[in-house]
Amino acid sequence: MSLSPLPADTAPISPLRHAWRRALLPLTCLGLLLLSLWWADALTHDVKRWPGQRLDVAESLVSTSERPPAQASGWQPTRLPDNWKETRPDGPPAVWYRVPFSAAAVDDPAVLIPRLATSGQVWLNGSRLWDGRSTRPQDTFSWNAPLLLVLPSGLLRAEGNLLEIQVQGLPRYRAGLSHVQLAPQHALVPIYTWRNLWQKDGALISSVVSLVGGLLMLLLWVRTRRDPMYLWFALATLAWAARNSNLYLNELPVPIDAWATLVRGGHAWFAAFFGLFVLRFTGTSWRGFKVALVVYALANSLPSAGFVEPMLRWLALPGFALYFPLLWLLLRKGWRDGSTESALMAATALTFLALSARDGLLLGSRLPYEAYYLSHYSGVLLLVSAAWGLVARLVNAQQGLSRLNAELEQRVADRTAALQAANAAKTRFLAAASHDLRQPVVAIGLLIGLVREQVQALDVRRLIDRAHDAVMAMEKLLQGLLDLSRLDSGVVKPRFEGVGLQGVFDAIAATEAATAQAKGLRLRVHPTTLSVRADPLLLDQLLRNLVANALRYTDRGGVLIAARRQAGQVCVQVWDTGRGIARERQAEVFEEFVQLDNPGRDRSLGLGLGLAIVARCAHLLGSRIELRSEPGRGSCFGLLLPAAPALPAAAVRPGAVRPLVRQRVLLVDDDETVRVALSSRLEAWGAEVTALDGLPAVQQWLADRPFLPDLLLTDHRLPVGNGLQVIDAVRAACGPIPVLMVTGNTAPEDIATFSASGIPVLHKPFPAEQLLAAIGRIAGLGVFELSELS
Missing domain, CATH: 3.30.565.10 (Histidine kinase-like ATPase, C-terminal domain)
Known part of the structure; x- marks a missing residue:
């Protein structure tokens, strides 16, 4: 399934920036068009600025001989350049030219022939300087390239030098001979290099760029199958690379008429694939227009040996008729989007149209004969701008995904923070609520335990057992909440x-x-x-x-x-x-x-x-x-x-029914009910209990200190001070006696404080056996069997 085209820019832009981008569209189109026309005109008429002597007076003779004809009759005066499409459209495919010149005032003379089409040879004063005929493929020069020849001093005469040039080719392919430029070698080499770059090597570079770009885009489409737009672009680029191959090949692999059909078909298929790409790029669904593009490409792929010119004339107008709507679509998209990529693509498309029209004039002999084709450069520029647009789309899509990922991560982080805050609030709520519940629950549990031990009547015992079960259920709930709070606090x-x-x-x-x-x-x-x-x-x-x-x-x-x-x-x-x-x-x-x-x-x-x-x-x-x-x-x-490693099992030592006999316990709790219940429970186990309600009472008791306690049990939350201060005061006065913190505080910060202090803590509520076990551990009294406490 293909995806709909993405907008060129996914991020919102300001109105001022959008207006500037819109203004950039006509400026880019006009500027690039004027620049390309100036460049094309400069390359078309560059021969006017060449140094040296222009040799344009010659004689011509129709002949297929291997060597320059010796007869003096039959030579016709000819003005160079000689374009066979105009001078002899139905003439034979071989002509000899004689070009007289004098090199007396020229040091290290050389000649530069801008165009010698399509093959031939050059002689100087009866000696062959160059052979570019197809019988010597390794030496065959492309008809689209300039020819620079150094004139050997041993072959030159003081006066009456003669260049004899043979040209072989078909008139319908712009065969003929341009003028010959005579100048010192050092003056012609830079010109030859420059012209060869634009006339031949540049075509090779543009084809390589198109081929590589097309293959990469085709690979991208094959790997992702994301959008047929990328397939159309890849096929258009590959067709353009194949179409331009005739501009740099030294010798064609097939007959020239068949090659001309392939070149024309490549140009048409490029236009068709590019049109399909533009339709997809602009989000336009013109089914009839798509059919017209394919029909146009198929018509241009028909063989046309001997009918090249009529075919070109017949198909040029439909080609322009199909291209103008594509140009309008690009201009409209560039105006609507206000994007740099769309503006550049529209500008290069307009430039391609202008240079294609210029090449059409050249093909129709409306421009100087020594001029050469340039539309392949604008075609590469068009493909590069399209590739830029596609890459920009991919980049913007990636940036959009990155923004979505960042927003998603931020939302997840916000949600996580909110959940953590809610969890912390829940923990604080449970801790605060359970503290207030634990005080009465622990007192009820201890008192009911004492009552169960003393009441023997069965009917009353059953009621007490039910009350005990209810208290145990509440203790289990509070203990579970305490465990969750303790484990969630991070202090365990x-x-x-x-x-x-x-x-x-x-x-x-x-x-x-x-x-x-x-x-x-x-x-x-x-x-x-x-x-x-x-x-x-x-x-x-x-x-x-x-x-x-x-x-x-x-x-x-x-x-x-x-x-x-x-x-x-x-x-x-x-x-x-x-x-x-x-x-x-x-x-x-x-x-x-x-x-x-x-x-x-x-x-x-x-x-x-x-x-x-x-x-x-x-x-x-x-x-x-x-x-x-x-x-x-x-x-x-x-x-x-x-x-x-395996460890032996720990032994369990039984205790006694009254395990705290002769143990003097200092108990501190501000809740009177809890204080009384704890005192009663401890005394039932044989302990001597001194119960106080807070830090001031402890300080007053320590001032008199009637005895040295064996154990300190204290609550943490007190009206004045807290349990840690009580512990500090008692130990300062009585030494390092065993201490047990008995508290209902389960807030994470309180648990962290207890953990940092190292003080043993027993959280309310708790069953009596758990209290006794905790006392036994901290006081060194051993571990008690639970069965002995019932």
Whole structure:
């Protein structure tokens, strides 16, 4: 499928600049036309400025002899130049000329013959100087080139020198002889070089330029098939290169009549292809005009041996009739677009028309005989301007694509920034909202836990259990939001070390065994001795979420936790025989709050945060989750991690029912409900608790300091000061005692502050066993079995 032509300039321009470009069109056309006409006139009449003596008096004799005729009779006085199309249009194709001259006053004499068409020979005083007949192809001179001959001093006479020149050719191809210029050799060499450049070598250069440009454009079209406009331009350029070959070939490869037909056909096909190009370039659809162009080219391709002149006359007028509409289309486009490329193309097209008309006058013998054709130069200029226009289009199209890409990248960057800002705002909102929720939730959870331990009545215990379940659900939601906020904040820095997978698998299986048993599922761990290099906390959180998710969405069968080597790494996998996930929806499950099979938002089916946390943990571990799933048959979540040397599993030391006996705890929290709940919980574990409401109370207590505390538990957000200031004050007075920050702050900047300080942090809300485990770690009291805390 071809594309519509692109405008020459895709970028908007100002009205003033557009007006200037419009004014440039007539100025360019007029200027280039006048310049080309002046140049053509200068080259047409350049012989008038040649130095030396013009030899134009001669005698001629019709003869086909190999040597100059010796007879004195039959020679006719002739004035040079002698154009056979005018003097002997029906005459024989061979004439001898005798040109007398005197070289007595000329040093190092030479002669320059502007035109000797189409072949022949030159003699000086009975000796041959040059043979350009077709019997000597290697010496044959093109009829379109000038001839410079140095006159040997050994052949010259003091007086009565005679040049004898034979000319062979057909009258209909402008055969004949120009005048002969006699001058010193050093004066004629520059003139000969200059004239040979314009008359012959320039044609070769223009053909090579056309050939290379046409092949490149044809290759571009073949590679892209973007627009037939480029094909028409390539074919026009190649036709023009072939058409101009007769201007520089020394000897034609076929008979001259057949060659004339090829040249005329090449010119016509160039015009046809160029016309198709102009129609496409200007966006014009003239079907009848396209047919006329093809018919014109076919008519000019018919053989015309012996009828060259009539054919040219008959086809010249239709050619001009077809060319004028193309010129008008280019001028109209240049005016409308106001583009430099269109103006230059219109100007060169007008110049080509003018020089083609000039060459037509030369072919009809309306110009001096020694003049030569020039339209091939304007044709190359026309093709160059067209190539410039096409290149400009490609460049403008590329610039347009670059601008679109830049705009797209900017829009993507803006959208990314907006999404990042929205995500940061969401994180700040969740952090602020969860802080206010965590305070009462943690207090309720601790108090309900105490009540459960003390109430024995079954009916009251059932109500307390339901309240406990509701608090646990709220704690899970807030914990999930906290995990997302913490992972999104960028302050979580993984601490990579060797992690034995069997211990991690066993701990997860022990935690989730009750859930699996309640649903009638098998939770299996494939024994392994493999270890991986990972952050143990992130890996544990990731696998726990995967296993919990698998158990939640599996109704029969079971869940398998396994690991295997894979190309120097370890692939950790969680398999299930659950409901499965359709391929087109697998990417959605890693987004926040997405639950494909829970439109009613049943809390028992989770909150839709587990897999979002899993994806973030995998990213921090330098990996990603691979998911394979088939609806109705189950899923497999996999994680590739670097392998590590095998490690022994860590032992778990049981604790006691009252593990904090004789531990003196300094508790600081501004919320009275939380303060009372924490105090009650700690005291139930055997601790001696001193509860204070803020930094001023702490400073006052430190002034008296009735005892040295074993542990400091403090909130971060306080009415006066903050938890870090409390810690600094207590440690300044009591030394480096163990400290635990208990806070509901989850803003990214607060998490970053906590991480930089190195203070252990426990985020509200939390279950009682998590609080006890955190105290055990920082106070060096060991790890407690959760079963002993119920």
